[in-house]
Ligand SMILES: NC(=O)C1=CN([C@@H]2O[C@H](COP(=O)(O)OP(=O)(O)OC[C@H]3O[C@@H](n4cnc5c(N)ncnc54)[C@H](OP(=O)(O)O)[C@@H]3O)[C@@H](O)[C@H]2O)C=CC1
């Protein structure tokens with residue numbers, strides 16, 4: 001008897017375009033969300049977007065509660081949960097980069113209230129996904145969480161954000177190529193749950209971004225449009241898969257390890273891009289697609305070397321040779337690669 005079942009949880013309203021931040025209240029009302037909003041944001045996004053959203057609610061006689069977070073941590077999530085228990089909000093709104101959105105997402109899951117995602121940077125593909133990603137000591141948790149009920153992505157705000165945030169988002173998408181290679185390998189060798197639809201959507205998203213690379217230029221609002229649609233699509237792939245597998249393989253393990261070894265040095269997307277060059281080399285060898293990945297990153301101004309990530313060569317070697325320990329996710333790194341092998345792949349790909 002056929003006994004499989006799945007839940008694919010997706011946002012209902014995805015609102016993208018110029019000035020749509022001013023439609024946030026409308027997007028919320030259309031979902032019939034009631035009660036006081038709890039806005040989770042971080043310092044810069046607060047000035048750029050959250051205060052504007054507060055004004056919109058104030059014009060309707062609603063006074064949102066705001067929690068400002070500085071880092072992605074379980075302490076920050078707990079602070080949001082504690083505030084939510086005090087004020088009993090009707091729903092949450094995450095306004096900012098990956099950190100604010102992940103925290104809002106995970107707190108919303110804990111307190112059982114819906115959440116709306118308002119990205120201020122096209123820097124990562126968690127803006128739509130049903131996954132939260134939080135470092136915790138020597139490990140990192142990628143946990144199931146509430147997907148947003150709505151996403152409000154204002155391309156004017158995204159286009160005015162520092163250019164490197166957009167190139168980080170592009171690199172996060174380009175890394176889907178190696179994430180899917182790792183996923184297929186893990187399916188073949190370890191029988192991990194695999195979704196052909198999730199994999200195909202993830203690869204197609206990377207393909208479309210790369211084929212539009214010429215239109216992704218600083219100051220062009222169209223660039224934010226292209227990138228944010230790719231980020232939404234990649235997030236949907238994760239929701240279809242029910243895991244971050246379509247968008248996170250060994251290149252993400254490398255990045256998560258760098259967050260421990262060299263915290264705050266480079267953006268998530270930029271680290272996974274460089275990781276992807278090296279893991280593509282491990283998958284397909286000297287004449288494989290690693291050169292295409294490097295060219296794609298280069299064409300959108302994303303880093304391709306350790307120096308551009310502000311890293312020492314030995315930090316790259318350490319991260320690559322130890323990152324398999326970060327979590328139980330089978331990838332091309334298997335049970336780890338030797339330091340000399342890691343140095344060799346980093347040298348051969350020009351990363352160091
Ligand atoms: N759940 C998921 O599926 C995924 C989660 N992630 C997670 O997302 C995080 C990375 O996201 P990322 O966005 O790079 O990190 P942050 O949220 O830390 O944002 C990066 C920087 O950009 C600033 N910023 C945000 N918006 C603007 C703007 N419009 N103008 C100027 N500065 C701005 C932030 O300011 P400030 O310091 O003031 O906040 C911060 O300094 C990681 O924690 C990663 O694990 C990534 C991919 C997928």
Ligand SMILES: O=C(CO)COP(=O)(O)O
Pocket residue numbers: 125126131132133134141142172244247248252253
């Ligand atoms: O960054 C992500 C996808 O781009 C999320 O993946 P993780 O599950 O590795 O945190």
Ligand SMILES: [Zn+2]
Pocket residue numbers: 124125172247248252268269272
């Ligand atoms: Zn990522």
